[in-house]
Amino acid sequence: MSRSMTAWLEQQAAVRERRGLVRTPMTRLGGDPGVDLASNDYLGLATDPRLAEAAREAIGRWGTGATSSRLVAGTTALHLELESGLADLTGMESALVFSTGYLANLGVTTALGGPGTLIVADEHCHASLIDGFRLSRSRVETVPHNDLGATGHQLRTRTEPRALIAVESIYSVFGDAAPLPQLLALAEEHDATLLVDEAHSLGVAGNGAFQGRGSVAGTELAAHPNVVLTATLSKSLGSQGGAVLGSALLREHLVNRARSFIFDTGLAPSSAAAALAAVGIIRAEPWRAAAVHRNASSLTAGLMHFLQWRGTAVEPFQQAGAVQSIPMRSAAAAQEASKAAHRAGVRVGCFRPPSVPDGVSRLRLTARATLTPHDIDYACATLRRILEETP
Ligand SMILES: Cc1ncc(COP(=O)(O)O)c(C=O)c1O
Structure with missing residues (x-):
């Protein structure tokens, strides 16, 4: 690459770093993914x-x-x-x-x-x-x-x-x-x-x-x-x-x-x-779609109290399918919370600008069909704890 192009790439990387917007591909390691609230494999068919x-x-x-x-x-x-x-x-x-x-x-x-x-x-x-x-x-x-x-x-x-x-x-x-x-x-x-x-x-x-x-x-x-x-x-x-x-x-x-x-x-x-x-x-197997909706309701119920307490200006749950999203105060807070969830065995999506239409960084959760009631209880308890600790 030319010197001017290299200088530009370095400057762009520094801006991303400063704004908490650095992206890295999430590597799947195979085996037990923990509680997966991040993937779009809504019906659990990718491993069927x-x-x-x-x-x-x-x-x-x-x-x-x-x-x-x-x-x-x-x-x-x-x-x-x-x-x-x-x-x-x-x-x-x-x-x-x-x-x-x-x-x-x-x-x-x-x-x-x-x-x-x-x-x-x-x-x-x-x-x-x-x-x-x-x-x-x-x-x-x-x-x-x-x-x-x-x-x-x-x-x-x-x-x-x-x-x-x-x-x-x-x-x-x-x-x-x-x-x-x-x-x-x-x-x-x-x-x-x-x-x-x-x-x-x-x-x-x-x-x-x-x-x-x-x-x-x-x-x-x-x-x-x-x-x-x-x-x-x-x-x-x-x-x-x-x-x-x-x-x-x-x-x-x-x-x-x-x-x-x-x-x-x-x-x-x-x-x-x-x-x-x-x-x-x-x-x-229409039970799979039904399970998505049931799990979405359980996730909503498990996180609603916390979200109301947080008093966010953005309506948090208008969910119609598997996707739910939790608005966060900053890109850095969203990233920190998703990493903490990952460490605790719960995978959630971390969406930051430019992937969010309104510029508000979010945790994105998917209420997949194959989550068990135990998965959901554990995920809700983990996320409540992490979000309470996130500034
Ligand atoms: C709304 C919407 N449309 C289109 C796409 C693109 O689909 P694909 O991942 O198959 O390219 C996506 C997914 O990433 C999406 O969320």
């Missing part, structure tokens, strides 16, 4: 032997890699079966699988965006959506979180022929829900497309017979012409990969125009096979 077996079989048949882009030689029968399984699970007409959820968001926003499309984005949208908005060269209007009035105003006053409203059904950091029926009404009124990222909802949300099938399945949004979904296969589905779900016409457009689909090696067949096994398990 049925997924491992499906992946092994796929490697035996197709090899370890997809070998090329989906358009060249990277599509196997597994990819196609996974696409129809995902469409069926979510109640959408069709699906297209990408190699990550990040690339699915990039693909759909760039393929639907452009100079003739206004994007109205919730301010809490995930980085992968934001990057897609920027790449798309659309005009982007960011509206306050879950603000229907501001969304309607932007749609009403637009000059572009097309508009895309971008939201997450359950938000990744706060864990709260988007008002989907009202957003759909706005989309219909203003001839807009509603793009819903189901990353934290698939496997967890859904009512009655649709439990675990996401926030959209079984509602008026499913297969609605104005609705497009994205999903990741790396959270509840315990695998890797992503998908865009919508009409067959949309799928055909993405195959031809989404650069993150066209110019990327296809999803590894083993990941497609594991995700496909997970789709079957989500359907057959």
Whole structure:
């Protein structure tokens, strides 16, 4: 690297250090992870032997890699079966699988965006959506979180022929829900497309017979012409990969125009096979989604008293799925608390700027299905003690 570049990197590192914002990859050591409130393996499927077996079989048949882009030689029968399984699970007409959820968001926003499309984005949208908005060269209007009035105003006053409203059904950091029926009404009124990222909802949300099938399945949004979904296969589905779900016409457009689909090696067949096994398990074992909600309520109950005592200005628990978040007074306090929890055998996420939409550092907890009542009691007692001691 040049001297000027090196000097700049050193200066950037010093700023991160001063602000308590240094990030380091968390290494998983294997074996007993302690009480895991950090991972997005919401249903406990990442270590399910049925997924491992499906992946092994796929490697035996197709090899370890997809070998090329989906358009060249990277599509196997597994990819196609996974696409129809995902469409069926979510109640959408069709699906297209990408190699990550990040690339699915990039693909759909760039393929639907452009100079003739206004994007109205919730301010809490995930980085992968934001990057897609920027790449798309659309005009982007960011509206306050879950603000229907501001969304309607932007749609009403637009000059572009097309508009895309971008939201997450359950938000990744706060864990709260988007008002989907009202957003759909706005989309219909203003001839807009509603793009819903189901990353934290698939496997967890859904009512009655649709439990675990996401926030959209079984509602008026499913297969609605104005609705497009994205999903990741790396959270509840315990695998890797992503998908865009919508009409067959949309799928055909993405195959031809989404650069993150066209110019990327296809999803590894083993990941497609594991995700496909997970789709079957989500359907057959709705108790997993129910367990997430039960565990989320127990975590809320176990930490609520402490949070009220803390008197934070930010509403702590508006949780709609597995994600809960505890606002902290500073990035350094969040980091200190998460390290102390880790030492005590409880893993929690530590989210600091720029990963928090409002700049408030947080501990992020995931109420995973396979936590036991003892895990939750221990985690709550440990976190109460640590948070009381954290300045
Ligand atoms: C809301 C949201 N969308 C998209 C993604 C990206 O998914 P993936 O990890 O499969 O790239 C994530 C996850 O990190 C997410 O939280």
